[in-house]
Amino acid sequence: MDAIRTEALTKHYRVGFWRPRPYVALDSLTLDVGQGEIFGFLGPNGAGKTTTLKLLMQLVYPTSGRAEILGKPVGDVAVRRRIGFLPENPYFYDYLTAEELLQYFAGLFGYGGADRRTRVGTLLDDVGIGAERRLQLRKFSKGMLQRVGIAQAILNDPEVVFFDEPMSGLDPLGRREIRELILRLRDRGCTVFFSSHVLSDAETLCSRVAILAGGRLAALGQLSDLLAFQVRGWELVATGVTAPALDQAKALGHVVQATPLGDRRYALELPLTAPPDRVLAELAARGATLVSLNPLRETLEDYFVRQVAAAPRDRGLEPR
Amino acid sequence: MRTIAHVAVNVFKESVRDKVLYSLVAFATLLIAVSYLIGQLTAGQDVKIIKDLGLAAIATFGLLIAVFIGIGLVWKEVERRSIYGLLSKPIRRHEFILGKYAGLALTLFVNMAMMTVAFYVVLAYMNTQFPAEARSVWPASATDPRMLLAIALIFLELLLVTAIALFFSTFSSPFLSAALTFGLWVVGHFNADLRNFESVVETRTAAHLARALYYVLPNFAAFDVKAQVVHALPVPSAYVATTAAYGIAYIALLLTGAVVIFARRDFK
Amino acid sequence: MKWRMALLCVFLFGAVVGLQALHEQRGGPLVRPVSNLLYVRSPEVMSRMALSYDALLADLYWIRAVQHYGGTRLSVEPDRQYDLLYPLLDLTTSLDPRFNVAYLFGSIFLSEMPPGGPGRPDLAIALLEKGLRAQPARWEFAQAIGFVQYWWRQDYQQAALWFRRASELPQAPDWMAPLAATTLAQGGNRQSSRLLWLHIARTAEVDWYRNEARRRLQQLDAMDQLDLLQRAVDAFRGRQGMAPSSWADLREAGYLRGTPADPTGTPYRLQSGAVMLDPRSRLNPLPVEPPRLR
Numbered sequence: 006m007d008a009i010r011t012e013a014l015t016k017h018y019r020v021g022f023w024r025p026r027p028y029v030a031l032d033s034l035t036l037d038v039g040q041g042e043i044f045g046f047l048g049p050n051g052a053g054k055t056t057t058l059k060l061l062m063q064l065v066y067p068t069s070g071r072a073e074i075l076g077k078p079v080g081d082v083a084v085r086r087r088i089g090f091l092p093e094n095p096y097f098y099d100y101l102t103a104e105e106l107l108q109y110f111a112g113l114f115g116y117g118g119a120d121r122r123t124r125v126g127t128l129l130d131d132v133g134i135g136a137e138r139r140l141q142l143r144k145f146s147k148g149m150l151q152r153v154g155i156a157q158a159i160l161n162d163p164e165v166v167f168f169d170e171p172m173s174g175l176d177p178l179g180r181r182e183i184r185e186l187i188l189r190l191r192d193r194g195c196t197v198f199f200s201s202h203v204l205s206d207a208e209t210l211c212s213r214v215a216i217l218a219g220g221r222l223a224a225l226g227q228l229s230d231l232l233a234f235q236v237r238g239w240e241l242v243a244t245g246v247t248a249p250a251l252d253q254a255k256a257l258g259h260v261v262q263a264t265p266l267g268d269r270r271y272a273l274e275l276p277l278t279a280p281p282d283r284v285l286a287e288l289a290a291r292g293a294t295l296v297s298l299n300p301l302r303e304t305l306e307d308y309f310v311r312q313v314a315a316a317p318r319d320r321g322l323e324p325r
Numbered sequence: 326m327r328t329i330a331h332v333a334v335n336v337f338k339e340s341v342r343d344k345v346l347y348s349l350v351a352f353a354t355l356l357i358a359v360s361y362l363i364g365q366l367t368a369g370q371d372v373k374i375i376k377d378l379g380l381a382a383i384a385t386f387g388l389l390i391a392v393f394i395g396i397g398l399v400w401k402e403v404e405r406r407s408i409y410g411l412l413s414k415p416i417r418r419h420e421f422i423l424g425k426y427a428g429l430a431l432t433l434f435v436n437m438a439m440m441t442v443a444f445y446v447v448l449a450y451m452n453t454q455f456p457a458e459a460r461s462v463w464p465a466s467a468t469d470p471r472m473l474l475a476i477a478l479i480f481l482e483l484l485l486v487t488a489i490a491l492f493f494s495t496f497s498s499p500f501l502s503a504a505l506t507f508g509l510w511v512v513g514h515f516n517a518d519l520r521n522f523e524s525v526v527e528t529r530t531a532a533h534l535a536r537a538l539y540y541v542l543p544n545f546a547a548f549d550v551k552a553q554v555v556h557a558l559p560v561p562s563a564y565v566a567t568t569a570a571y572g573i574a575y576i577a578l579l580l581t582g583a584v585v586i587f588a589r590r591d592f593k
Numbered sequence: 594m595k596w597r598m599a600l601l602c603v604f605l606f607g608a609v610v611g612l613q614a615l616h617e618q619r620g621g622p623l624v625r626p627v628s629n630l631l632y633v634r635s636p637e638v639m640s641r642m643a644l645s646y647d648a649l650l651a652d653l654y655w656i657r658a659v660q661h662y663g664g665t666r667l668s669v670e671p672d673r674q675y676d677l678l679y680p681l682l683d684l685t686t687s688l689d690p691r692f693n694v695a696y697l698f699g700s701i702f703l704s705e706m707p708p709g710g711p712g713r714p715d716l717a718i719a720l721l722e723k724g725l726r727a728q729p730a731r732w733e734f735a736q737a738i739g740f741v742q743y744w745w746r747q748d749y750q751q752a753a754l755w756f757r758r759a760s761e762l763p764q765a766p767d768w769m770a771p772l773a774a775t776t777l778a779q780g781g782n783r784q785s786s787r788l789l790w791l792h793i794a795r796t797a798e799v800d801w802y803r804n805e806a807r808r809r810l811q812q813l814d815a816m817d818q819l820d821l822l823q824r825a826v827d828a829f830r831g832r833q834g835m836a837p838s839s840w841a842d843l844r845e846a847g848y849l850r851g852t853p854a855d856p857t858g859t860p861y862r863l864q865s866g867a868v869m870l871d872p873r874s875r876l877n878p879l880p881v882e883p884p885r886l887r
Contacts, residue, residue, distance in 0.1 A: 018593070062413045065591040082415050090413035096406050098335075100342040112331045113414045157410060167413075517622055521667075540610045546622050553623050564623065571612040578605035585598050 006076045008165045008196035009038040009061065014070035016056055030056040032220045033070065038198055038213070040164075043191050045207035046200040048217035049313055054200040055093060057217070058169050062090055074165060086114060089158035093169040095150055099143040103134055103153050106142060107160060114161045124160070132156045133182065147174035155183065159190070166190065168199035172206055184210060204305045214305075216312050223312040231308060239275040242296040243288055246271045250291035259284045270296070328416050329424040336428020337435075340394055350436050353386035354443045372451060372467050373555060379444040380472065380551045384479045387437050388510065391483045394432065395490025396502035398425045399587065408592060419584040422491070426580060429487050434480065441476055465557035474565070475554040481572045482548035486510055488579035489543070495587045513545030543575055634680050636687030643688060651689035658682050658695070662702055666709065675711040679703060682720060690727035694799055696720055700737040701805055704745045706878065714745040735759035736769065740789065743776060744880070753777040768792055787813050811856040812876050822853055822861060822868040836866030 014034040019025035031053040038044045048054050059065045061072055063080040072079045074088060097106050107125040116124060129138050132152040137145070145153065151174045158166055171187075172180045187197050187210055201207060207214055208228070216224040224231055238261070246269055254260040259279040264272040275281055281298055289295070340346050360378040399422070402408040411421070445468055452460070452467040465471065489509055493502035512519075519542070522535040547568045553560050633639050643650045658681035665673045682699045686692050702710050703717040718741055724734045739755030742748045753776040760769030772792070775785045787810065794806035825848040829837045833846070840863060843849040854860045859874040870877055 018591075059409075059592065062409070064409060064412060065593065066589065082417055085413065085415040088413070090410070092406065092409040092413075094406075095410060097410055098339065098407055100339050101335075105338075109331070109335055110410075110414055113328060113416055115415075154410070520617070520621070540613050544613055544616065547616055550623060558623075560623065564619065567612060567616050567619065571609065571616060574605055574608040574612055578602065578609055581598065581602050581605060585602070 006040070007037045007073070008040045008042070009036075009044075009072075009074055009198060011036055011057075011061075011072040012070055014057070014060060014072050015068045016053075016060060016065065017068045029220045031060070034217075034222055036215050036222065036225055038196060040196050041191065041194055042213055043187060043197045043211050044199070045211035045214040046198060046217065047202065047204065047207055047214055047309065048200075048223075049202060052217040052313075053220045054217055055169055058090075058092075058167055058200060061167060086161060087164045089161065089163035089166040091154045091158040091166070091168045091171055093173065094147075095154035097142055097150075097153065097157075100141060102141055103129060103138040103145070103156075106153065107157060110157050110160055116161075128156045128160060131186075148176065148179055151175055151179070155186070163195060165196040165198065168197065170201055171199055172201065172203055180206070204309060208305050216309060218313045218315075223315070224308075228305070236277070236300045236302055238277055238301040239279075239281045240297075240299045240301050241273045241275055241281060241285065242266070242270070242298075243273065243285075243293045244268070244270040244296060245293045246273075246288060247291055247293075250288055250293065254284060254287065259287070274301070328420045329427055332416070332421060332424025333427035333431055336398070336425055337431045340429070340432040343394075346390065346394070346432075346436070349386055349389055350439060353382050353440050356382045357440065357443045357447055360447065372448075372463055375447060375451060376472065376555045377551070379447070380475060380479070380555070383437060383440045383444065383476060384482075384551075386440065387433060387479060387483045388486060390436055391429070391433060391487045392490050392503055392506050392510075394429055395487045396494050396499045396506065398429060398491050399494040399583075400497075400499055400502070403592060412592075418588045422495070422584050422587050423580065426487065426491055426583075429491070430484055433483055433487065437476065437480055437483075441473070465555070469554070469557070471557070471560075472554050474560060475550050478548045478550055478565070478568065481569060482545055485543060485545070485548075485572050485576055485579075488576045488583075492579045492583045492586075495583045495590070509543060510545060513543040514549075516542065516544040516546045544571065547571065634684075636684050639684055640687055647688040651685050651692055654681050654685040654688065655692065655695055658685060659698070662710075673708065678711060679713065679716045679720070683723075686720065686723060686727075690724075693724070693728075693731070693733070696724040696734060697737060697799065697802060700741055701802065704741050706745075709878075714741050717741050717745075730763050732759045732762035732765035732769070735762060736765075739773075739776075740793075743789070744786075749776055766792070766796065783813055783816065808876070809880075812879055815855045815870065815876050816879060818853065818855065819861070819868050819870075825849065826863070826866060826868060830866060837863065839863060 011034050014031060015029075016031040018028045018030055020028045034053075034057060046054055046057065056065070060067055061074065061079055074081075074084050077084045098109075101109065104125060107128060108121055111121045111125055129135075132155055134149065134152055134156070137149060142150070142153070151171070155168075155171065158168065168187075171183055175183060184206065187199070190197055211228060213227055214225075214231070215222060251260070251263055251271070254273070255263070259275060260273045261276050262274040264274075266272055273284075275284055285295055285298070357379050360375045360382070402411070412418070448467040460466070486506065490502060490506045493505050497505075516539065519535055519539040523532045523539075526532050526535060550560050552558075633642070639650070640647065658678060661677050661681060662675065665675050665678075679699070682695050682703070685695045699720040700717045703720065704710065704712070704714040706712040718738055721734045721738045721741070725731065725738075728734070735755050736759040739752045739759060742755060743752035753773050756769055756773035756776055759765055760773055768788075772785075772789060775788065790806045790809045790813070794803055794810060797803045797806060825843060826837060829843060829846055829848060837843050837846075840849060840852050844851075852860050855870060855874055855876055857875050859871045859876075862869050862871050870879060
């Protein structure tokens with residue numbers, strides 16, 4: 006049984022008051038996420054990522070198509086006991102403290118009494134909220150709110166969690182903590198479905214990704230498959246590179262780009278056509294010394310930009 | 326059911342921590358206490374004035390609480406997006422609506438109880454200020470428990486107003502909801518005049534329209550037995566039963582409507 | 594699921610309408626106690642309390658006065674009182690001395706005999722005199738006083754005096770002076786009354802004043818018709834030796850064609866040889882006429 010499954014999931018909105026025109030937020034999305042995966046749901050702003058998450062949480066209803074979580078149709082209340090959701094830029098209740106909020110939600114799950122208290126306490130420790138837990142949420146910073154959001158998403162030891170932009174608002178320390186948390190969740194057997202536009206996080210965490218652009222699925226699969234591990238060039242770092250040596254190498258087309266790293270140390274980008282050993286020999290003849298030589302592979306960012314550029318611009322439905 | 330109670334308690338907590346509510350209740354209690362002084366101004370009518378003023382204060386402030394909290398009940402959650410976190414939990418949409426309503430009903434009940442207690446305290450004090458002969462002339466004793474009947478009907482009336490405010494809150498902004506709710510409250514009080522309209526209008530269609538509105542618009546005038554209670558006139562229990570049943574039916578209708586609207590809403 | 598909710602809605606809606614119908618059938622809202630209380634009766638106090646809202650308060654009191662009159666007039670209480678009408682009109686005109694329609698309303702409806710009004714022409718005159726103190730040049734008020742004297746008090750000397758005064762005020766219509774003269778000469782005469790009401794019916798700006806005038810004219814017509822009918826009945830009795838028992842008798846004897854009806858269409862009644870208005874007619878009660886001068 007897949008953890009998450011969608012079939013031709015589509016959402017049209019009507020925009021405009023006097024003569025409503027349809028707007029395609031999501032066009033026929035079909036994907037599946039296996040249990041225990043960390044799945045990255047990527048795409049530029051406005052691609053339809055949040056719409057997809059809302060459809061999965063049944064905050065909006067699909068125009069057509071279906072979706073299932075843990076084998077049950079979306080909206081099944083029993084399934085909601087086994088999942089967790091972190092919305093983007095979460096806002097909870099100003100007037101409650103962090104503790105009270107988690108206790109409120111814990112009550113909705115059915116936890117009572119001492120169990121509720123210990124669970125809430127441990128959770129707040131896990132996400133790094135200490136004495137602030139007694140403060141009203143209106144006094145919380147963005148980063149702290151994000152932590153509370155994550156806490157309420159994993160409150161019930163879910164089997165599947167949905168994170169919408171989990172890293173937003175966090176400083177580098179916080180981001181590392183969340184990355185580690187996601188890995189811990191995976192180790193516990195939880196399926197993690199998160200949407201992001203921070204590609205480096207996806208690269209380090211995800212086993213599979215989907216790229217959404219213009220409301221349509223542009224790519225889906227294992228990262229290793231998508232990026233094809235094609236070498237597109239070399240990066241050569243050397244010291245002692247003189248200006249004339251550099252100019253000559255550029256003139257010959259051996260160096261596409263030279264980035265100075267300080268004190269005559271350069272990072273040189275070599276195209277595929279330039280054999281690195283020859284370029285190195287030429288530079289060494291002028292007095293340069295090798296520091297490192299690495300192949301350049303396509304990054305997710307390159308792939309991403311390529312896919313997105315090909316996406317349709319017009320989100321309106323074609324007139325019949 | 327447990328879920329509904331849970332949401333209700335949360336609404337109550339929110340209202341208790343709401344500064345606006347505090348000021349309203351404090352002001353109302355103060356007014357009731359001050360009514361004692363106002364009573365001194367019109368000789369011979371002291372008790373009547375305090376009763377009139379007290380009941381009116383309870384009704385008015387109750388109305389303000391019902392409307393101003395009611396219009397935001399659903400709208401605020403949707404606008405501020407706190408609904409996203411809540412609806413992803415094991416809670417059905419109708420449990421959300423009913424929980425919100427129950428929470429406001431609880432808030433209203435507690436506030437009205439506080440105002441009623443203040444009211445009776447002032448009246449009990451009044452009782453001690455007058456000799457027995459003066460008191461024997463009053464149509465009803467100062468601390469007449471029958472006023473609780475009027476207050477109970479006011480409470481039911483306000484539960485209906487709350488249901489109206491909640492209903493509008495499921496789909497329209499606070500400003501519009503407040504205007505519509507107040508509008509219906511005013512029209513509902515002129516319900517009897519609507520009946521007389523029929524004999525005054527010129528065309529048959531207008532008469533039919535007046536009659537239709539008379540039946541459909543909420544009849545708030547029926548809940549007002551303040552004058553009866555102050556003058557110690559009888560209030561038949563059949564009347565109370567019919568009015569209570571009417572209130573409950575109308576509330577049920579509005580809550581069903583709210584649930585239906587809310588159940589199919591997209592939260593963009 | 595959807596149709597179940599729809600069904601529930603329909604059922605509840607039916608319950609609401611049904612209970613409202615039940616409420617109405619049982620008599621509607623509980624009857625309010627008879628004496629309404631006016632907390633502040635004194636115009637001086639009210640003027641002081643009004644701050645800068647006098648005009649608005651005057652409007653509110655005026656609305657209340659009209660509602661009070663209408664509500665009392667329409668109610669089914671056997672002993673209804675219009676006791677708040679004068680105080681409310683007094684308050685209205687103290688807050689806004691130029692509230693002309695309030696003075697004129699009072700002049701008619703304060704004078705009206707019970708059960709149509711409190712029957713207090715003295716209060717009506719007091720209100721109008723107050724109006725003249727505020728606006729000494731308004732001929733309408735002087736005329737209205739004259740009218741109250743004429744119609745309700747049957748004091749034709751005073752009436753003529755006031756009509757003369759009215760005729761001397763600026764912008765008074767041409768017919769005031771002749772009216773004064775006629776009143777002095779023939780006050781109480783049906784013809785001069787008819788003239789008075791005709792003028793009012795033609796010139797009054799306010800609906801209800803005009804309608805009142807028309808109603809009075811209908812009453813005068815009815816009185817003329819009743820006189821004619823009575824003469825016919827008397828002739829019948831003289832001829833046949835006994836009073837006719839119904840209109841049919843008079844028809845057979847050739848005194849009548851058809852069934853006589855008053856100007857509102859309600860048939861007249863014949864009872865023990867006397868003709869009269871049907872008690873349900875809107876023209877009741879007919880004005881009292883003084884004994885003829887001739």
